[in-house]
Amino acid sequence: MIAHPFTWTFWAAVATGLILYGAGVRSALAVAWHWSPGAADGAQLRRERNWEMACLLGRWALAGLTGAALLWLVGVVAVWHGMVPGAMCGTGVLQAMGGHGVRAMAFWAMALLALHGWRVLDRLDSHHPDGLLTPTAARVLLLAAPLLVPAVIHSWLALMHIDPAAPVSCCAAVYDQVLRPTGTGAMGRGGALAAGWLSLAGGGLLAVLAGLQWRCGGKCSGALPAVVAAGWVVVAAPAVKHLWSAYYYQVLSHPCPWCLFLPDHYGAGFAVYGAMAVTLTAGVTLWTADRVRRRHPLLSDAATTLMVRAARRMLLALLLFILLTAGPALAWKLRTGLWL
Amino acid sequence: MSGDGGPRWSPLAVWAAREVQREAGRSCLLFAFLFLLVAIIATPMLFSHALAVTWTRWMEQTPHLVVRRIDAGGWAPLPAEAAVHYARKVPGALDPTPRLWGVATGPAGPVTVVTAPADLPAEGLPGQRPPAPGEAVVGRAVADAAVDNHLVLEQMDRVTLAIVATFPDNSVMVTHDLVWVAPPDARRLLGMLPDQASDLAVRLFRSESASAVAADLAAAFPWPVRIIDRDTMTEGLRRRAMGKGVAALMLSLPALLAFLWVMTGAVTGPAGRSAYWGVLSAMGWTTADLVRLQVAKALLVGMPALAVGLAVACGAVFHPMAAAWTAFLLMGTQQLPALALDGSGAVVMLLQIAAVVGLPFLAAVFLTTLRGVEGAARSTMEAGQWH
Numbered sequence: 001m002i003a004h005p006f007t008w009t010f011w012a013a014v015a016t017g018l019i020l021y022g023a024g025v026r027s028a029l030a031v032a033w034h035w036s037p038g039a040a041d042g043a044q045l046r047r048e049r050n051w052e053m054a055c056l057l058g059r060w061a062l063a064g065l066t067g068a069a070l071l072w073l074v075g076v077v078a079v080w081h082g083m084v085p086g087a088m089c090g091t092g093v094l095q096a097m098g099g100h101g102v103r104a105m106a107f108w109a110m111a112l113l114a115l116h117g118w119r120v121l122d123r124l125d126s127h128h129p130d131g132l133l134t135p136t137a138a139r140v141l142l143l144a145a146p147l148l149v150p151a152v153i154h155s156w157l158a159l160m161h162i163d164p165a166a167p168v169s170c171c172a173a174v175y176d177q178v179l180r181p182t183g184t185g186a187m188g189r190g191g192a193l194a195a196g197w198l199s200l201a202g203g204g205l206l207a208v209l210a211g212l213q214w215r216c217g218g219k220c221s222g223a224l225p226a227v228v229a230a231g232w233v234v235v236a237a238p239a240v241k242h243l244w245s246a247y248y249y250q251v252l253s254h255p256c257p258w259c260l261f262l263p264d265h266y267g268a269g270f271a272v273y274g275a276m277a278v279t280l281t282a283g284v285t286l287w288t289a290d291r292v293r294r295r296h297p298l299l300s301d302a303a304t305t306l307m308v309r310a311a312r313r314m315l316l317a318l319l320l321f322i323l324l325t326a327g328p329a330l331a332w333k334l335r336t337g338l339w340l
Numbered sequence: 341m342s343g344d345g346g347p348r349w350s351p352l353a354v355w356a357a358r359e360v361q362r363e364a365g366r367s368c369l370l371f372a373f374l375f376l377l378v379a380i381i382a383t384p385m386l387f388s389h390a391l392a393v394t395w396t397r398w399m400e401q402t403p404h405l406v407v408r409r410i411d412a413g414g415w416a417p418l419p420a421e422a423a424v425h426y427a428r429k430v431p432g433a434l435d436p437t438p439r440l441w442g443v444a445t446g447p448a449g450p451v452t453v454v455t456a457p458a459d460l461p462a463e464g465l466p467g468q469r470p471p472a473p474g475e476a477v478v479g480r481a482v483a484d485a486a487v488d489n490h491l492v493l494e495q496m497d498r499v500t501l502a503i504v505a506t507f508p509d510n511s512v513m514v515t516h517d518l519v520w521v522a523p524p525d526a527r528r529l530l531g532m533l534p535d536q537a538s539d540l541a542v543r544l545f546r547s548e549s550a551s552a553v554a555a556d557l558a559a560a561f562p563w564p565v566r567i568i569d570r571d572t573m574t575e576g577l578r579r580r581a582m583g584k585g586v587a588a589l590m591l592s593l594p595a596l597l598a599f600l601w602v603m604t605g606a607v608t609g610p611a612g613r614s615a616y617w618g619v620l621s622a623m624g625w626t627t628a629d630l631v632r633l634q635v636a637k638a639l640l641v642g643m644p645a646l647a648v649g650l651a652v653a654c655g656a657v658f659h660p661m662a663a664a665w666t667a668f669l670l671m672g673t674q675q676l677p678a679l680a681l682d683g684s685g686a687v688v689m690l691l692q693i694a695a696v697v698g699l700p701f702l703a704a705v706f707l708t709t710l711r712g713v714e715g716a717a718r719s720t721m722e723a724g725q726w727h
Contacts, residue, residue, distance in 0.1 A: 004582070005385055008589065009692040016703040023707060052627055053714055060706055064699065085575070164579065 017064030024057030077261035090258025092170030100158035107151035192242035199239035213311035218304035222290025229283030282314035356636035378649025388585025390681035403541035438537030448485035496531025
């Protein structure tokens with residue numbers, strides 16, 4: 001494992017978040033299994049009390065675990081590469097981590113999405129004293145556990161896998177994709193262009209859907225923008241890697257998503273991928289709030305308000321994404337008269 | 341209370357400040373404990389980081405590769421001209437330079453004898469002319485041990501030198517036991533012939549090619565050699581420095597955090613607070629409001645304690661006199677008169693240390709308060725006649 005203070009900061013955040021989450025789960029267990037809103041006995045009163053605790057703990061846990069996941073990302077893209085010989089960006093660090101690094105990132109993303117979904121339910125649930133969504137919210141809170149546990153385990157294994165004495169070949173990993181066009185993760189010029197156009201078209205479509213949602217005051221369906229957002233992220237990620245990033249690097253054939261996070265490129269990766277993450281979480285909010293609105297008319301107003309805010313957030317994130325991806329490409333074209 | 345018209349952060353902060361004043365003893369205790377915790381954790385971490393940065397900076401001034409001739413008895417002198425001739429045949433090996441240096445016995449123990457300005461750190465040289473035969477420029481430890489400004493060194497021969505200057509204090513980490521002499525004095529002292537050198541320093545066009553060029557160099561010489569590359573040495577030093585900080589942290593952190601938990605519980609815990617929290621609850625405060633109040637109190641005490649603790653750690657690491665003592669305590673090496681360490685990246689390190697201590701502290705306050713509030717409410721509820 002790499003003996004870097006940043007690693008300890010990451011583990012401190014993970015431990016803090018897990019302790020809070022664990023305490024929240026303990027309180028939520030009885031709520032998920034034995035919730036009886038009509039009862040007024042002592043057990044139900046205790047469960048209501050427990051749920052209040054669980055919500056408070058869950059909110060703090062969400063903050064702590066989000067911080068831990070961000071520290072992990074910053075560590076991979078900007079800190080730990082200095083400790084791995086031959087690594088110049090996150091590609092080298094992930095190479096040194098074996099397969100655990102990517103798996104850890106995937107599980108962190110899924111766990112945070114689940115916790116974000118819980119937070120949406122929690123916010124809506126707090127708008128009615130009967131706790132209409134309490135059992136559902138408790139189950140979603142518990143659902144994050146099977147995602148968090150592998151996230152932490154893979155993070156541990158990934159950091160233990162790094163050997164500061166064993167060099168990696170960061171550039172070889174990137175250029176192999178170009179030299180072996182049939183290899184995993186390879187994408188031809190046509191594929192990159194198609195992904196680029198699809199990311200712009202999908203972004204435009206999402207922006208229209210989000211704008212409509214905002215304009216109609218949250219009365220439109222939330223499922224469609226949620227599905228489009230999920231699909232758009234799948235297309236936009238390779239588009240950034242294979243096409244848009246070239247305008248930051250100002251070279252072709254460098255399909256590396258992690259170099260975009262380096263200070264040499266103004267840390268643009270944080271904003272570009274951050275915009276994608278905000279779009280995805282806004283999609284989760286729209287989908288969750290839409291379902292709640294349809295099933296619980298008493299929460300309709302609160303759900304509608306939440307959907308309008310999510311649509312606004314999605315719109316702003318998409319504008320930022322388009323500005324940071326198509327913007328440099330247009331600037332390059334205006335400056336040189338050519339596309340890369 | 342948390343909804344419209346309830347206390348928001350600003351009035352809550354005022355309320356929290358008033359409570360901190362009312363509980364001055366407890367607050368001072370928490371402040372002192374947190375301050376000590378931060379200082380104890382931050383000092384070794386910051387020291388090891390600064391040491392690693394400083395060592396790396398020093399190492400950047402050294403040659404990429406050093407070639408030493410070896411035989412059955414270990415190190416052997418190198419024929420200088422032949423060594424340069426062979427090294428020049430290797431592509432990528434630039435500017436091969438024979439070096440003359442060695443270890444001799446001084447008045448207070450072994451010292452390192454060097455002859456060329458290139459063997460010295462840039463900080464040790466400003467305005468310093470090379471010593472003439474019979475003269476020496478020495479490090480602080482050697483100067484302190486000298487008698488009447490004269491130095492007697494022994495190795496293969498006995499040499500008496502006049503000390504003409506001392507290396508500046510900011511280079512003490514490298515020059516502490518260093519003696520810079522003229523080449524004829526060094527040859528006499530070390531028993532080396534005029535065409536012999538201690539080793540061969542080689543610079544590279546690209547440092548990444550060190551391992552490849554080292555293999556070519558080893559094959560180019562007709563005698564066995566040992567080649568040391570700068571990056572491996574730097575990495576070894578960096579790991580050694582960071583290892584000290586991490587070891588200190590790993591030894592102290594679990595016990596300190598457990599103590600923090602207990603202390604936080606004792607200071608913010610529910611003993612005698614149930615009635616007060618009950619009154620606030622009756623006034624309409626929610627559990628979330630009570631937790632926010634406790635967190636605000638913890639921040640009011642914790643933030644200054646964190647700042648003072650980090651400032652003390654900075655002083656212990658970056659003030660030359662204090663740093664020498666810190667080095668003595670942490671590294672267990674020779675006591676230095678002063679130690680100037682590089683402060684690059686210290687701010688990021690301080691933020692990381694603040695997070696390592698601050699996050700568990702806030703979590704401890706949060707959980708302790710929540711448990712207290714819940715426990716108070718439950719006992720009240722279950723003890724009531726209506727239950």
